[in-house]
Amino acid sequence: MTEMKTALVIGGGPAGLEAAIKIGQAGHKVILIERTGSLGGTLRKLYSSFPRWENPEDLVNYLAEQIRNSSLITTMTDTTVTAAKKSAQGYQVTLETNGGKSKEIKVGAVIIATGFELFDASAYGEYGYGIFDNIMNSLEFEALLKEWANNKEKISPPKTIAFFKCVGSRDRSKGMPYCSKICCMYTAKQAGLVKELFPQTKCYVFYMDYRAAGREYEEFVRSVIEQKHVRYVRGRPAKVMPEDGRLLIRAEDTLMGLPIEVTADMIVLAAAIIPSQGTREMASLFQTKIDQYGFIDYETNQPLKAGDRVFFAGACGFAVEILGAMEQGAAAAAEVLSLFNQEN
Ligand SMILES: Cc1cc2nc3c(=O)[nH]c(=O)nc-3n(C[C@H](O)[C@H](O)[C@H](O)COP(=O)(O)OP(=O)(O)OC[C@H]3O[C@@H](n4cnc5c(N)ncnc54)[C@H](O)[C@@H]3O)c2cc1C
Ligand code: SF4
Structure with a gap:
């Protein structure tokens, strides 16, 4: 036997x-x-x-x-x-x-x-995933990072990239009230990598919280914010609209209590982890x-x-x-x- x-x-x-x-x-x-x-x-x-x-x-x-x-x-x-x-x-x-x-x-x-796989972010009609080519999920963005790194000289760097966290996760209306645990970390990583490849590109991370519980995690996110100068904006974007080939993001900065508008060339959605x-x-x-x-x-x-x-x-x-x-x-x-x- x-x-x-x-x-x-x-x-x-x-x-x-x-x-x-x-x-x-x-x-x-x-x-x-x-x-x-x-x-x-x-x-x-x-x-x-x-x-x-x-x-x-x-x-x-x-x-x-x-x-x-x-x-x-x-x-x-x-x-x-x-x-x-x-x-x-x-x-x-x-x-x-x-x-x-x-x-x-x-x-x-x-x-x-x-x-696992990623939740289909087109469920958020207001974010435009699946409608505009320059809105992608985080795994699609990893592929783009690889492509950029391999052809760095030939790329004209984007002026601004925005990252949206908790897309699908922590949202009872989409059936996923849980936190997907790893997306705070990989979003910080992706924004940090953009700054390494293209230091002039501005990176905004829209977040509700950031969760970095793990060995070296907090230090990692801090280094992305403080040394790579990625800007974290506390607030959930309300809407994305096309504007002259770019993307206008309307959100509220909940720490400042002020509405905020950012025009980005690209948006990366940290979609929920699902089986x-x-x-x-x-x-x-x-x-x-x-x-x-x-x-x-x-x-x-x-x-x-x-x-x-x-x-x-x-x-x-x-x-x-x-x-x-x-x-x-x-x-x-x-x-x-x-x-x-x-x-x-
Ligand atoms: C955008 C993004 C960035 C990330 N970055 C990091 C990072 O920087 N650091 C980090 O620690 N983690 C990172 N992660 C998390 C990391 O990807 C996971 O921790 C890891 O992939 C989990 O490994 P796994 O073996 O459980 O699953 P997977 O890597 O998903 O592997 C599962 C495998 O099973 C195969 N499979 C599925 N169904 C079948 C079947 N029926 N029969 C046979 N084979 C099957 C699949 O093809 C796949 O090869 C990231 C995740 C994402 C989404
Ligand atoms: S982005 Fe952070 S807080 Fe949001 S679901 Fe992912 S790990 Fe949790």
Whole structure:
């Protein structure tokens, strides 16, 4: 029954990669599947990471190398799970490639690490997302930052960029009363990166609060405000209107108690973190608990257990930063190893 000491890890972002590496290092077989053509998850889309301005590609390469070097880890990209059947010792799972080829495997435990996506900001008609090209969400902006960094000499820098925080999050009317936890940090990072690439560009961050609870986080945001001269305006923008090819933002500066108008060339929306489509699908196939927003939920007193022989890690369980996702990956791996050891 050696296949029952094999773990299936679903999702090749930082959480899934760390989980697979740790199980492999402990001497058990792992099948790691990733729906897209490459490993790395959202890290592949990021230009730089808070709180240390690191290149996320270095981390992806480091993790991918450990995966490649392990003889116990089998990686299947362009693959997902289309069916799962519970047995006494584990699951019989159907894997299917994007090309339509399918394969049955038996595994003793499953770790779901299928990550998140961003809320569709076009739900806020007043912000113009999906209508104007120069209004984008934060992941689209990461791609633009990469493009700018690679072609810096050829770019004519924007005069002004505005960042709107809490778009979707903390808004009961949109069904997401929760704080998405990481967007204060990545917004500070993105504004700081703009100032590094184009020091003359003015950056405004419109915010309700800023939340920076984490090691080096407060210092990071402070350095963006004080050393990179990003201007933080406390207030929720009320409306965005096109004006001569630019965007006129009307808001109220709630600290000054005054209306404020800013004309920007571009607006970046920090849209709420929501469970990915893959997370919703896997939760349904493996019949895990989910919370009211669709994030995978844990069993009482077992923080990373979502069902019998099913564990989870990373942003499929809630918004989390890279290190947190990896820590959860390692902890979910420990749960699987403990289960396998008990069955010796
Ligand atoms: C704009 C933005 C900037 C950010 N910047 C930072 C930063 O600077 N520093 C930081 O610490 N964090 C940052 N983050 C957060 C970081 O992206 C997350 O912490 C991290 O990606 C979570 O890792 P994960 O493995 O849980 O999920 P993901 O990275 O989302 O990976 C999930 C993987 O699962 C795969 N998958 C999904 N469904 C299936 C399926 N059914 N079958 C197989 N595979 C599947 C996906 O294709 C994906 O590869 C940022 C997030 C955003 C939105
Ligand atoms: S982390 Fe910051 S930007 Fe994101 S929802 Fe919470 S308060 Fe708003």
